Amino acid sequence: MHVIHMGHDVFKANDKIAEKNRKTLDKHRVFSVNVMGAIGSGKTTLIEEAVRHLKEKYRTAVIAGDVIAEMDASRFRKLGVPTIPVNTGKECHLDAKLVEKALNDIDLDNTDLLIIENVGNLICPVDFKLGEHLRAVVVSVTEGDDIILKHPMIFKTAELAVINKVDIAHAVDVDAEKMRDDILSLNPDVPVILTSKHDWESLETWISFIELGIRRAQEAQRK
Amino acid sequence: MHEYSLACEIFEQVISTAEAHGALEVRHVILEMGRLAHANPEQLSFCFKAIAEGSIAENAEFIVEMIQPSLECECGYTGTLDKTQAGKDDELLSELLEYISALECPICGKNARITGGRELIIKSIDIETEVEK
Ligand SMILES: [Zn+2]
Numbered sequence: 414m415h416v417i418h419m420g421h422d423v424f425k426a427n428d429k430i431a432e433k434n435r436k437t438l439d440k441h442r443v444f445s446v447n448v449m450g451a452i453g454s455g456k457t458t459l460i461e462e463a464v465r466h467l468k469e470k471y472r473t474a475v476i477a478g479d480v481i482a483e484m485d486a487s488r489f490r491k492l493g494v495p496t497i498p499v500n501t502g503k504e505c506h507l508d509a510k511l512v513e514k515a516l517n518d519i520d521l522d523n524t525d526l527l528i529i530e531n532v533g534n535l536i537c538p539v540d541f542k543l544g545e546h547l548r549a550v551v552v553s554v555t556e557g558d559d560i561i562l563k564h565p566m567i568f569k570t571a572e573l574a575v576i577n578k579v580d581i582a583h584a585v586d587v588d589a590e591k592m593r594d595d596i597l598s599l600n601p602d603v604p605v606i607l608t609s610k611h612d613w614e615s616l617e618t619w620i621s622f623i624e625l626g627i628r629r630a631q632e633a634q635r636k
Numbered sequence: 637m638h639e640y641s642l643a644c645e646i647f648e649q650v651i652s653t654a655e656a657h658g659a660l661e662v663r664h665v666i667l668e669m670g671r672l673a674h675a676n677p678e679q680l681s682f683c684f685k686a687i688a689e690g691s692i693a694e695n696a697e698f699i700v701e702m703i704q705p706s707l708e709c710e711c712g713y714t715g716t717l718d719k720t721q722a723g724k725d726d727e728l729l730s731e732l733l734e735y736i737s738a739l740e741c742p743i744c745g746k747n748a749r750i751t752g753g754r755e756l757i758i759k760s761i762d763i764e765t766e767v768e769k
Contacts, residue, residue: 415762
């Protein structure tokens, strides 16, 4: 018998492709957001709102990742923006390789904003970087107020946290402020926003956060 | 759960390395897994065995060594969390959360940056290149 030292890091192999994706996006001056969150948290609706209000100002494209991606993809396509469905099949997350492939199908020279909707899951997407500029996580009050402490890593590593459907918090007996506190206890520096699709002001906060990212990316490019 | 796809990747890497070294059989596969990675050692081992059926790694022993989380703080502190620092709170829901709740700088108390404990590494394999007599 003899021992062969390998030292092959399975996640690093993904991270390397993610870095390549990031460089491709930077070269074409595209700002990208990875939207993660559980099934039913309202990711698709929040992305639709962002697309609707940003598409006139910024050339926008969407990657819709799901076990069967076409359903959400058709919702984004209705808004008139280029949309690439990425079927993950058995997989529970998007990985950098899948995004690399999808980037080939996007006219990056004519894109300012790329929104990536990840598969509905609070666990698996955490281990796989995509090359994105902003990692956002969406949870809704309907998931119960212990959802955050059950899934600490995604909140620990997120760069933006959204608590959605706060208008029905009372009906489902959940305290949205407790959810905010739980997120901040895991990640004191992360911006947390409370949203409801029935409250335009809250959506505006979500959208302006993305817009801030696009502007910063564009300014950085000009320097 | 992504153990199946991780096991596929591990299997492919193990087999190609083993074959490149003229292996007739893979006896051990030793992995290093961070405690903060979302992978379960038992499930990973189960998936690997299923995938390896009928291959030269069919009877390989799958050994997982866990890596403790390590931290870096802006005050200059760097260090590793040991078992005694995590897992003190009975109210916490998961082992993962116990570790994360302990990710504070022991010097200044600030929220420290995670520098290790999220990896999944194929450390080494043990192969047989000759037919046993
Ligand atoms: Zn410190």
